[in-house]
Amino acid sequence: MICPACKHDMLVVEYHDIELDYCNRCKGVWLDSAELELLLKSHGFGETKPFLDGILNSEEAVSTEKKRNCPICGHKMKKTAICEQPETVIDMCHDEHGLWFDGGEIRQLMRHLSREHQPEHDAGEQVLAFLEEVFEAPGQSGDGNTRTQE
Ligand SMILES: [Zn+2]
């Protein structure tokens, strides 16, 4: 799949049976709402459905960010605010193909949720550690061949 932000080829990353698409160049993450819910659930964020539904049903956010196209259907995505402090706006396909988090935004989502919903243990930190480990994997970036390395 092609990154909606920088048009680079994205990597498929598997984590707890959840498939994420990750852009090695701009550090953005693409996943659908079911995958996002699973990701949060597998880390002890219990009551995230209302929060996610809120995101899915929210009005278009006012944002100066450029509109991006859905990597699946190619249509322009909607800007949606996921939290206010700091203000974080993500892109979401109108047809619910998925959600796009620019580099660092998924981390802000996790931080936000950690404040609102206490995870069972330090689950939020685990996700963050995982994301850091995988998404900022060692190795040279920039050259044509992007693949995850063991
Ligand atoms: Zn990218």
Ligand SMILES: [Zn+2]
């Ligand atoms: Zn779409």
